[in-house]
Amino acid sequence: MPKNLPKRSEDYSKWYHEVVVRSGLAENSGVRGMMVIKPYGYAIWEKMQSYLDRMFKETGHQNAYFPLLIPKSYFAKEAQHVEGFAKEAAVVTHYRLRTTPDGKGIEVDPTAKLEEELIIRPTSETIIWDTYRRWIQSYRDLPLLINQWANVLRWEMRTRLFLRTAEFLWQEGHTAHETKEEAIEEAERMIDIYARFAREYMAMPVIKGIKTPSERFAGAEETYTIEALMQDGKALQSGTSHFLGQNFAKAFDVKYLSREGKLEYVWATSWGVSTRLMGALVMTHSDDYGLVLPPKLAPIQVVIIPIFKKKEQLEAISTEARALMEKLKAKGISVRYDDSEHYKPGWKFNEYELKGVPIRIAIGPRDMEKGTAEVARRDTLEKEIVSRADLEDYIPRLLDEIQENLYNRALAFRDAHITKADTFEEFKDILENKGGFVLAHWDGTPETEAKIKELTKATIRCIPMDMDTREEGVDPLSGKPSKQRVLYARAY
RNA sequence: CGGGAUGUAGCGCAGUCCGGUUAGCGCGCUUCGUUCGGGACGAAGAGGUCGCAGGUUCAAAUCCUGUCAUCCCGACCA
16 A cells, blocks of 8 residues: 555545656646646556547548637637636737846836737637638538647636646547538537547546536537546546537638538537546546556556566566566567566555556566466456466456456446436435435426536536436426436536 | 635655744665565665745744745636
């Protein structure tokens, strides 16, 4: 058990923060709300990026890159959009610094004031649609399927590593289509991809659904979401996809000449996932020993640790360990052999557990005699003695099993934390004592939604898409009739 | 942005209320020796603009003002 790591059950926030910092994923930079992603954390993000990028390309998308700075006037063009982001915009007003008159410091040069201020992108819809106007003229230019990997900045008041930082990394897809149906299909396709990515790579079950109007993205006509459940019973919105209708096309005057020769506005979508997924990954699987990584995203999948007293022993073990490492690497497994002499085995065990390495293989003098190795899996913390000759076949199977087990474990937890409530008393009781999702009827009004949020801090996470929640009932708060249950939870 | 707390060596902290030798402790770090199957032990060392900027004072980590950052609770949000 790592020293001084807070227990997950005692102080979840602190536990989360410590796991992120001590496992080497990220830390605060000392500049308000800005995070440093460390090499180990970035390696995981790179894996996420490469899998997602492949999925985007398989569905016909291309990558491009748009500017960081957006003229202020662009935001004025879509009313709801500007309202959504105005409160957290960082604004560039000057373009030059100069030394202070006393020569000791530096100050903003007041003569270098920008005629029009530039906004550091909180999201790129505006500048992208301004560009699309020039790119799109005919139905032959459609669909336009573009993704960008970028950083964005939102001046958040209260930040937490990965979950909410002022600057974060993400991908944002922006597409233009001929028809409404095609755009809706695209928005749904992308939320499906996110759900699949969460399940297959992050081993994280998610609930796919539709946001209520009040939770919608600023400027969207429909927002699709994937909602994951963290181990403290709070929900985390892990990815979104928006059907934007013709709002941005109209705001930025993006028209195309249709097959019938008529000038029409295009239909749009946007969709994104961010480094918040890193936070979701930590909070879905990790435990009191530290990070737990699903094999598909682990930068180190297997660590081999030699146990030795004398130099000769180490040499003999190293020969075996290196041979094993080569065999596993040939199967596409990333392996680290840690033969550093300044740390004892026990220290290494703890360290790699803290870092979430899925499999640890220890080879010591006893194993050398018997032709065995000790294999420890991070998900269950179980250890077993395995014949070294079998490892080459056993390790790949075990990695798959761990990936599967992590998903099943998270799924069981999630499913055990979806609870139906029919009265408001039940509703509150579940939130207070059990946590997780509450399936309850909703009368469909924003007033009831807001009242529930005020009384319980729970919001409607989504109207689920893959669960059939349609049934007649009454809203537990207002008592008005309802046609279906929705998914409530307290959320990050 | 409102309320609360904190900032002292890489990390965790004591010292601050009540100003006064050379600012301490634990972990970590360096060197040497013994160790090595779950965070070893001993000895000797290195490491500090006490967050930053002003002010009060013979004297400031300590008192005052401002400011920046971090954490918690709200409001806001991927």
